[in-house]
Amino acid sequence: MSDLEQFRAETRAWLEANCPPEMRTPMKRETDGCWGGRNWVFKSEAQKLWLERMAAKGWTAPSWPKQYGGAGLSRAEDKILKQEMKRINARPPLLSFGIWMLGPALLKFGSEEQKMRYLPEICRGEIRWCQGYSEPNAGSDLASLATKCEDKGKYFLVNGSKIWTSYADEADWIFCLVRTDNSGKKHHGISFILFDMETPGVSTKPIKLISGRSPFCETFFKDVKVPKENLVGERDKGWSIAKYLLTHEREMIGDSGNLKPVAQMVAEMGVTPDATLQAKITQLTIDEWAFSQTMSRMLAEAKAGASLGAKSSMLKYYGTELNKRRYEVMMDAAGYDGLEWESERSNDGDLARLWLRTKGNSIEGGTSEVQLNIIAKHILELPGT
């Protein structure tokens, strides 16, 4: 038996023995998952047990080095773990911006002290992070951000506000882009800092979306004092960290690899499509297949030594637009039933709310238009205006 075969066998046996049955059922929505953090109330004993067991194995962030709370798995082992989890429908033990976004940035740009301080508690789900990027006047044009960060000798003083901060009202800490220098070009003078959301002067206000749900907040900073050791990387040069992290985020948002095919969703609604609807579903089926295969191909290419680079914009653009098309067709299929907003039958308008939520997919993390700009500039090498 090869090493990988043995790893698979051991992983399978461990998961069978350790994944509680309640954690082998699909999550209906994000908020059903475990987000962890100082104030997290576990939704069940099984959820707590599953997190603790996986964290002890280093499998909440399997590819991170062991000393930071990961398991140091190779790409091949990581893939096997994912496959084996999928095989028994195991839920992810932890949903975490710390793992998806901050962690990779800290691993690349953070100091050794910062890695040791933050990464292990991220892996154990003891700290919940939010991302302070967009501002009311810095959306697509993110680099024009203006949240002021002044060097006061012993500490930084932060004043300003952020918007579209996911779950800011539930997060413990924030990783935040701030302006430390205003004198040069807009990409210069941005710094990447970390601070506790309980610091005096930090406040949040949820934003109610068209879906009726509030996954985002406005976040305000008034004379917030931040210790100087909380600066990640070099001062004024945070834009490169910001971009690195956005690339990660784009690959994640674009990832519809695990989405349930629209044909299956429509079948589960109990709908028998007529010929016109069926043609639309089949067209989507083709694109779902071609997209997920393209995603795998690009990741395989990246593994073979190439960097995804601007291609992550392709995945983000196509994946989010595809998801919007999927939900339009599901609404077509559901008809009047899909329009119910407040009923048990509709699970409180679940489909309609998800449909509305997808409209933000092509806006958040860089709009579709920004992704097309990136493709035109960096892949097609068309001239700038």
Next chain:
Amino acid sequence: MGLLLTDDEKMLKESAEGFFADKAPVSQLRALRDDRDATGYSKQLWADMAEMGFAGVLVSEEQGGFDMGFMAAGLIAEQMGRNLTASPFLSTSVLAATALKSAGDEKAGKLLPELVSGKTVMALAVDEGRKHNPDAIEMTASPSGNGFKLNGKKAMVVDGHMADQIIVAAQTEDGLTLFVVPADAQGLNAERTIMVDSRNAARMVFEDVEVTGEHVLGEVGKGDEVLNTVLNAGRAVLAAEMLGASAQVFEATNEYLKERKQFGKIIGEFQALQHRMAHLYCELELARTAVYAALTVLDDNPKSAAPFVSMAKAKLGSVAKLAALEAVQLHGGMGMTDELDIGLYLKRIRVAQELLGDADYHITKITN
């Protein structure tokens, strides 16, 4: 699924790239068109393709071929698509070779080596109406003496105007049957049809064409299965040709956008045009994946290939069309001129869309 090209495949791709750019560029198609060439392709090129091993790419080594598989055939076709190369590759090296291989009888053993050497050109006669529809074959093979009499009409028989042998699908009392008929058989009348892409097909009329058991390919009444295999091979390889044509016309358009000036600017600076190109780029990436995935399934797991081949042909049906239409529009008035090659790509893509089933056909096929 083999999503990345192996080293062997990369080598084949490079050699095909150089070969077709050198021996069969678009100017060759123009010359064939303008000279009203009787064959419709360069015989020298076909001999060279045989020499290169392209003609025998799917034929087994025992029959003198190279047995490189569908992925290899697709990589060759992709380069032909880039250069709009006219040749009997699809009709003979893909469709006929697959039919003979699937039948695996004595006749196949005799004909396959002749395909490899380029000596014999064969055409497949399936469709009868305006659209591709192998489920609507009406041509009959009625019992007559020791054999059959073929009666009926065929349309869009690619390369049928000059093929030496025709593989024809007809209904017998026992079901669909394939026959290999010499092109000069008594009662077989072929009318050359020059198509919009300057390539050639034939309309055929079969009037009491006498055939015997020797002409049957495979078994009487069991033509359906062979035909499905053959058509799927052709569809996947044709999709690869469409991929090559789309990629070429896309790249040419991208270059044009970097040169052409209007309003004192390079037109590639205009965001309205950039976004159309960036979108098309994404669609072409998906199209490439779809084609390679379908070819890989044909090689690795042919029994389950049908839906994947249909998905690839449907995807290319829409993406290649988009690439051709955008190319004409973004080239402006120049895109409408015969001087530029853009129109030739639009025409070839239109034909390839229809051939072996358009996007609508395959979407319906997947559903059923």
